Amino acid sequence: MRWVVGGSGEGGVVACAVDGGGRVVGVPVRAGSVVAAVRACPQAERWVWRSTSETYRKLLAAGVRVERCYDVEAAEALLIGHEEGQSGQPRSLAAAWARLHRLPVPDDPPVRGAETQPSLFEPGPVPLPPGVDEFTALLEVYAAQLERTERAEHPDRMRLLLAAESAGLLVAAEMTRAGLPWRADVHRELLDELLGERYPGGLEPRRMAELADEVSRAFGEGVRVRPDLPAEIVKAFAGAGITLRSTRKWELQEVRHPAVAPLLEYKRLYRLHTAHGWSWLQQWVHEGRFRPEYLPGGTVSGRWTTNGGGALQIPKVVRRAVVADPGWRLVVADAEQMEPRVLAAVSRDRGLMEVAGSGRDLYADLAARAFGGDRDQAKLALLGAVYGQTSGDALKHMADLRRRYPAAVEYVDTAARAGEEGRLVRTWLGRTCPPASVAPPDEAGLPQEEAPAYGSTAGARARGRFTRNFVVQGSAADWALLMLAALRRSLAPLRAELVFFQHDEVIVHAPEEEAGAVAGFVAEAAELAGRIAFGETPVRFPFSTAVVECYADAK
Template sequence: MALAWQDGELLLAVPAGPADDARPVAPERYPDLGAARDRLLELERAGPRWVWGDTRQVAPHLLAAGVRLRRCTDLRLSRDVLRRSSRCRWPSGPADDEVWDGLQAPPDEGVPSLLDLPQLVTGPTLAQVLAEHARQQRVLATAEHAGRLRLLLAAESAGALVAAELKHDGMPWSRQVHDAQLRSLLGEPAAFGGRPSRLEELCAEIRGLLRAPRLNPDSQPELLQALRTAGLGVQSTRQWELEQLQHPVVAPLLEYKKLSRLATAHGWHWLETWVRDARFHPDYVVAGVVTGRWATNGGGALQLPRQIRSAVVADPGHRLVVADAAQLEPRILAAMSGDEQMARAGSGADLYAGLVADGVVATRPQAKVAMLGALYGATSGEAGQLMPRLLRTYPLATGLVEEAARTGERGGQVTTWLGRTSPPPSSAAAWTALGGEVSGADLPESERRDARRSSRDWGRFTRNFVVQGSAAEWALCWLAGLRTLLAGLADGQGRAPRLAYFLHDEVMVHTPEELAEQVVAAVHRAAAQATALMFGGTPVEFPLSVAVVQDYGQAK
């Protein structure tokens, strides 16, 4: 069933029959969403997959009207995947391509009302929605591994619904706890936006130690110059370089930088901006990273510092169920490659301990270094020294990422397990030249060095793309499955558990206390479903760490 807003009206296209290719009857027209609410809920009982242009334009108004639809196809997100995937051929588009390419999220001006609908919702007409959906179905009909692509599009669209619901429902947040944490760490807030008292104390100490009474430690050029004037030959003000120095200014300077980041990113201004009605309303961007990982449009939801996590407090009579997938990317690599030896190493909760048991390394920290080196292409230091052992012990797993790296170095593109393809490299022309179409002798040596460096850098990117992107797909399937399972739960008062947070391989559910154990079971069941959907009967285990807590700070 298709949905679109057009000329101030809500239009529904309801198929005339059960067949997938049934032509829609004349569109049903409604003056606004309020008038259509009962009809939408009636149609939803049949369990359709709704088709619309952009969830960002639709879902906020559905949620404001109390309508939660189970399934959708987000044509904007699906189009983005299909146009770039190497597993299908996207046809040259008609004139309405610019309608889809120009879709933007509506402005965030608080909670939308039904009266806002005609003003805020813009986008493709119903005819354009139907035409685009038909085109995408034709593309999928001839795609390689079409089943995987369809799973990716379904998971991506479900993720868009989850993102909208996370923003609408919000994460429970205690302003009082957050304020107390800030005062404990930063001191008293200053009037008129100045530095909090603890930062002022550290600033004065830094100025005194560097004999720079006018120094602004927030200015990187000023700080760098003051350090050099004090006889410290630093090239930057990065933490790792400052930690190498033997000088009394290091400790207060590092503390200042850490607290300053907290004050800027999640201080009192953040609290006033992002928390309303005892809820933090994160603004997620689905597939905001090229690998398919989510990003955020401000608010820092993907980087909540540990110092303030205890401000995430469950409502009275509720609990937080926090779950994360252990060592997700190495396990995804083992499943993708079919490396049974690595699968056996990952049986149980700790894959790194399995590497030690296999004799690859002597200690767990070395195992972590070695695996991260394999995933991110480290060639020097301890990771570079350990890589040959991984190659010998797990040839299928390491061979997969090595081949992905070689493809990237040649200027090629790689594809995730379900079908998301990496972007083309920006310097492909230089690599083509080095590859033989233009003799290497025809290039100046400086350009040859730059081309080699770009080639290696892009190889590291494609090496990780296939694993990180496939891990993001598993997490999306997990998230979508969990959302479906939670929809079937409610306590004696009709209260339902709700997803409250998502961070790459971690989810949080805010649930009535009496449903906590059922939610824990749903979390595990959804993970098992995600594994089966993506990899069938793989021997690779995907264990979860799950905690039932009163506040987020207790989960780690």
């Protein structure tokens, strides 16, 4: 039985059971807080509420865990995108209620900056009109969302997507609460080792200052260059007769000049100092835990982001500080060739499904069948099909890939054509890409120095690359949500906790005696998610799993 819980116009909270159509059944329960309401209704199988990030945080702080929920605001974001192709439109309960009643839709509150932690002065929920309380609005919006779900292109898949998105929000809140184990003393030691001692007044650490001097000396006596300013670097190289288009690593590595080596090392240490240096450590690590705010569906493809802390970009060297508690272990699991396997499942290409069904190295098996055993060429060709990189070496093998795996290539080609024509595409479960007017040019993993306007030939091609990748990357993100939900359920009776996730990697912090079972649960969750998301296909979704004390030892 589902229960709706929300604020009452009379103060406090109201909770009530609802039937499959969202209609109230039984007698409402009134309580002073959402915590009291949930505790008073242990029979609830799934809670329907406005926002998981707000509501579940309160429950976790009180030691209350729920098994399932339905997040009305997350559902609104998915449904409005599916129905009208307007991803990114206001998603608040107030916006959904206004949309339902054909009233002006209020804007969502501003998004907090990516490098700031929650504060006491966070903006509250968008207010409802006078005379409309949260509980009443929830009942109306939820019932309407159930009807809208049934009108989706594939209602069963949309129901699954809505459930998966809400499950991901529960996982995210629990991971933030648990925190990633972090040894601040180890972190300080590696900073001292790599950066040297700090100077007062905000000056650069010793090693960075030494490298800056070395870069300047390489350009001649009397020349002073600031390595942190790209314009000065480009100017200095121009003075040496070398033209640079940028100061990116790959371009600098092609240059033969004595300034290159110290400059590249400076850039590496600069990133460490600014992204995960002493200031970061003081701001983000407390009581042995790093607790970022995870944002499921933070990108339009459904991939997660974080609101601050750079949790999804932890450098390898910094991973030395991620250490399990005494007597505990980190179970670090990486999905192997996830997106090509998802392409096999969604395209239903018989040949590619057979390759993806062995559970072995997909690229090696592909190479043995189509590329003369050359794994690198097989990987280049398949990823070229997914990402639209069909020039150079990738183009040479595209014809062979198209001949052997026609359904897979046609699946992404069709998505690309739709994008070039300004049409929308969807993931397997129904997550819809934004319209051409608002699609970010780098969402497909293809950063561009300049985003061409849609309508131009270059803009249409960029849009096509975006939609080509969206149908695969987004479907992989949907699969990952189901995997997390299944893993969370398996871990519930244990002491082990999910503590980290990015699109193809998960970390569980577990007592040493539970680590082996956890590794098995990860594998089971991956296969179950594949069957639930894509049906019965031969495709397997293997993980490479390491049980370690330190994150840096996992790879």
